[in-house]
Amino acid sequence: MIVTLTLNPAIDKTVVIPGFRAGAVNRIQTLRTDVGGKGVNVSKCLKKLGCASLSVALWGGSTGKHAMEALKAMGITPLTVGVEGDTRTNLKIVDPEQGENTDINEPGPAIGRRQLEDLVDLLDRTVGEGDLLVISGSIPKSVDTGIYRDLVRRYRDQGASVYLDADGEAFLSGVQAAPDLVKPNQEELGRWAGKTLETREDILEAARKLMNLGVKEVVVSMGGDGALFIGRDRVFHSPGLKVPVQSTVGAGDSMVAALAYGQEKGLKAEQRAKLAIAMGAASVMCTGTQPPEPEVIEKLYHQVILEEV
Numbered sequence: 001m002i003v004t005l006t007l008n009p010a011i012d013k014t015v016v017i018p019g020f021r022a023g024a025v026n027r028i029q030t031l032r033t034d035v036g037g038k039g040v041n042v043s044k045c046l047k048k049l050g051c052a053s054l055s056v057a058l059w060g061g062s063t064g065k066h067a068m069e070a071l072k073a074m075g076i077t078p079l080t081v082g083v084e085g086d087t088r089t090n091l092k093i094v095d096p097e098q099g100e101n102t103d104i105n106e107p108g109p110a111i112g113r114r115q116l117e118d119l120v121d122l123l124d125r126t127v128g129e130g131d132l133l134v135i136s137g138s139i140p141k142s143v144d145t146g147i148y149r150d151l152v153r154r155y156r157d158q159g160a161s162v163y164l165d166a167d168g169e170a171f172l173s174g175v176q177a178a179p180d181l182v183k184p185n186q187e188e189l190g191r192w193a194g195k196t197l198e199t200r201e202d203i204l205e206a207a208r209k210l211m212n213l214g215v216k217e218v219v220v221s222m223g224g225d226g227a228l229f230i231g232r233d234r235v236f237h238s239p240g241l242k243v244p245v246q247s248t249v250g251a252g253d254s255m256v257a258a259l260a261y262g263q264e265k266g267l268k269a270e271q272r273a274k275l276a277i278a279m280g281a282a283s284v285m286c287t288g289t290q291p292p293e294p295e296v297i298e299k300l301y302h303q304v305i306l307e308e309v
Contacts, residue, residue: 002046002260003127004134005151006057007143008108009037010090011067014247014288020095020102032288035067036090038136038165041250041289043076045257045279048291051264054079054126058119058140060109061086079126081118085109092249092288101248110142123151129159132260135174136165136253148174156180161263165256167191178214183256185221200309203228204235219259219276221252227280228309229273235309236273241281241300247288254283254292274304 016030035044043055055076059068060083067087071078088106095102127133133155139145152162152174164171164179167188175182175192190197193206207218207230218230226240258279262272278300282292 002051002053002132002134002264003123004039004043004046004053004055004136005123006037006039006055006137007111007147008088008138008140009035009040009057009059009064009067010088010106010108011063012036012090012092012249012289014092014094014249016094016096016287018095018097020093020098020100030287032290034289035070036250036289038253038256039134040067040071041253041291042134042136042257042260043071044074044289045254045283045291046261047074047076048294049257049261049297050294051261052077056080056119056122056126058083058111058115059087060084063087063089079122081115081122083109083111083115092247094247094287099245103249105138108138108140111140112142116143116147120151120154123155127155127158127160132161132163132263134163134165134256134260135179136163136256137170138166139170139173145169145173149176152177152179163256163260165252175210175213175215178216180215181217181219181259182210182215183219183221183252183259185252186223186225189218189220200228200237204230204309219255221255221280227255227273227277229269229276231269234269236270236306237309238273238277238304238306240277241303243281243285243300245284246286248284250286250289250291251280251283253289254279257291270306274301274306277304277306 064087068078088108091104093102164174229236255276258276
């Protein structure tokens with residue numbers, strides 16, 4: 001079973017504003033609202049692939065109740081520990097004229113010690129040997145940044161595979177416990193390495209330093225330059241696919257979902273990598289954080305170029 005964990009979920013409100021300018025009156029062309037948060041997005045993508053998952057998230061207030069009902073309507077099983085205060089709403093501004101995306105993210109409600117203890121109890125009942133736990137997204141401000149390190153170690157010790165997709169202190173914390181897979185983008189990996197990663201060799205060097213800590217697989221998304229899939233024995237590069245971009249929000253989550261699906265279904269390394277590229281490309285063709293359709297993913301899958309490095 002695949003279990004996704006989102007400590008700081010959200011309602012994502014995506015607005016399209018051609019020619020968006022700060023400090024000016026801007027008029028919305030289109031608007032859509034999605035249940036979001038990185039782990040939640042992974043579960044949404046898995047559902048589109050026909051793969052069941054359990055979505056564990058800290059939902060709160062009327063906003064959280066609405067989000068859980070929306071997930072149930074999608075056929076996704078939401079599990080939660082209730083928190084005080086409303087789940088945050090994030091604003092995503094898409095400017096098609098300038099090709100820019102602007103994120104304005106709320107911090108989210110405070111999480112107490114008792115709620116974290118209840119969360120661990122819930123995960124203990126949910127995640128077992130042979131399961132795959134995907135830990136994604138930001139850590140609420142009230143929570144110690146060491147939580148990802150503790151959760152990765154706890155469930156790896158219990159025989160589960162653990163994926164980590166996070167940035168900043170959350171990433172620094174989590175990699176200390178050697179998750180099975182991490183998926184930073186090029187800038188996030190550079191922040192961890194303490195330098196700008198300008199070449200493929202720079203990226204490979206930083207990724208191998210992560211693997212020396214015990215990480216088994218590193219997948220680095222590089223925007224228009226595609227992605228690198230770095231394993232113990234083989235490294236693949238894909239230049240990516242040129243597709244019309246609606247929104248880049250959630251593209252990384254789509255890639256994580258594809259990698260998790262590939263592991264769950266026993267796909268070969270090349271198949272997992274190609275599916276990740278296809279899902280990421282299909283995702284940016286969608287507005288908001290809605291998951292891409294299977295027929296689009298399949299079409300793009302056959303267009304992916306994969307080379308061994």
